[in-house]
Amino acid sequence: NAGVTQTPKFRVLKTGQSMTLLCAQDMNHEYMYWYRQDPGMGLRLIHYSVGEGTTAKGEVPDGYNVSRLKKQNFLLGLESAAPSQTSVYFCASSPDPLPYEQYFGPGTRLTVT
């Protein structure tokens, strides 16, 4: 049981490039989330999903898109990376009906130059 895994662990992008971050969970959880964490800012919710085929905006969705085609996977896309998107990205999942019992992945450290 791997829990929540994230790919890649590190990435450096140039401004304007695109990329997709993959989150996978093997706990059969209904809910999945993408957060970003910046120094002194705490965790901020980007997008979330309440089930396969559903997505919704969180607190800071601009510049990101997501998809949840399969229950176990939640993808976060950056269409045109900007230096302001330099951050650590965490994916999390939680079971229904305990949305606040969230299990986090190890994070992806993204630098945009």
Next chain:
Amino acid sequence: DAKTTQPTSMDCAEGRAANLPCNHSTISGNEYVYWYRQIHSQGPQYIIHGLKNNETNEMASLIITEDRKSSTLILPHATLRDTAVYYCIVRVASVNYGGSQGNLIFGKGTKLSVKP
């Protein structure tokens, strides 16, 4: 959502119990107390949650006062690997996903340093 107050930092000797307090004097009747921790450079880790009864799992115990205005997370035998920032969060159990209420709001937390 109820606001929480935690000490900025605490020290604990290895092998001793670590007792981390949290005040949540404005907690509502339908709000749970959740505890998470974040070890440096890692993702946050869920520890435990409770409503009004004391709870225990393999990681920790949660003691909630009878008036529910404060709680204490207890790590019974702290190890060096328990050094982390510990967050006390108060949230309702059910979520109206019409908004962003599924998100966890992490405050400053308590920096616990376990020393040999």
